[in-house]
Amino acid sequence: MDGMIAPIGAARIRAALGALRGGLAHAAKLALDIALPTLCISCREPVDGEGVCAACWGKLSFIERPYCPKLGIPFVYDPGPELLSMEAIAAPPAYARARAAVRYDDAARTLVHALKYQDRTDLAPIMGRWMARAGRELLDGADMLVPVPLHWQRGFSRRYNQSGALARVIARHSGTRLHGSALRRVRATEQQVGLSRAQRASNVQGAFQVSADRLQDVQGRCIVLVDDVLTTGATVDACARALLRAKAAEVSVLVFARVVDAPRAPI
Incomplete structure (x- = not known):
């Protein structure tokens, strides 16, 4: 009997300490929230809860139906x-479908550049949630998420892959498995900014590859690329x-923002 008391007492002490630590952590977070109010992810003005202020929200242009399927x-x-849109008919891409959360305008550019170049990884959760919503039809039938990879040299200098950060959030919200190592960038490429359409295509030709030890992960799978x-x-x-050369069954694309030159009419 005495031998049972010590383990039970120790368990109660551990539970009490755990509860105390949880209470202290909650109190610390509450104090921090009071001392440092939540800021808008774009303009850094104080805002209630997580997200963007009303002014910045109004500047974002979310993409809703109708759109090119x-x-x-x-x-x-x-x-x-x-x-279909004229672009889809004139130059069909290798991927099956593409979806974006917002148009790439000044408001979206602020968020993307902050995430990509200013270490604002705190933006990934809300941007990823918007992407999960925009890509629901793609994610419902997907076997895995694959982020567009960085070359190791750029990844070393930037310290993280913004596409991978967004893909992790999408995986949590959609339940779709993330496979961050399925695709590799085997050749360093120039920045695409400032290049023409033809130069962009030439710049990335042959830059990506599925490793031999990852072929079985890709073969026969429906994949959603994230950028x-x-x-x-x-x-x-x-x-x-x-990915298709590696025998993926289908590849679709999910991005935070896409460039839209002007309002489009279908043909």
Whole structure:
């Protein structure tokens, strides 16, 4: 009997200490929230809860239906199901479908550049949630998420991959498995900013590869590629081709923002 008292007492002490630590952590967080109010992720003005202030929210242009079922480019009116945009017909990509949360405008650019170049990894949770919402139809049938990889040299200098940060959030919210090592960037490339459409395609040609030891992970799978911005689509198209060469069943693309030149009408 005496031998049972010590373990039971020790368990109670551990439980009490755990509860105390939890209470202290909650109190510390509350004190920090009072001392340092939550700030808008864009303009850094105080805001209630997590997210953006009303002014910055109003500046974001979320992409909603109607849009091209293949490229996700918004239409000016609803043409009915399955009618494609001119871009999708003129230059069909290797990937099956693309979806984006917002248009790439000044407001979206602020968020993307902060995440990508200013170590604002605190932006990933809300941006990733918006992406999970925008890509729900892609994620429902997906076997895995694959972030667009950085070359190791750029990854070393930047310290993290913004696409990987977004993909981790999407994985948590969608339940889709994240496979961060399925695709590699085997050749260092120039920054795509400032390059023409043809130069962008040439810049990333042959830059991505599925390693031999990852082929079984990819074969027969429906994959959703994750990136921050879709401009001409050259990077995600090159990634999709590498995955399809490795016998992926289908590749779709989910990005935070996409460039939309002007309102589009279907044909």
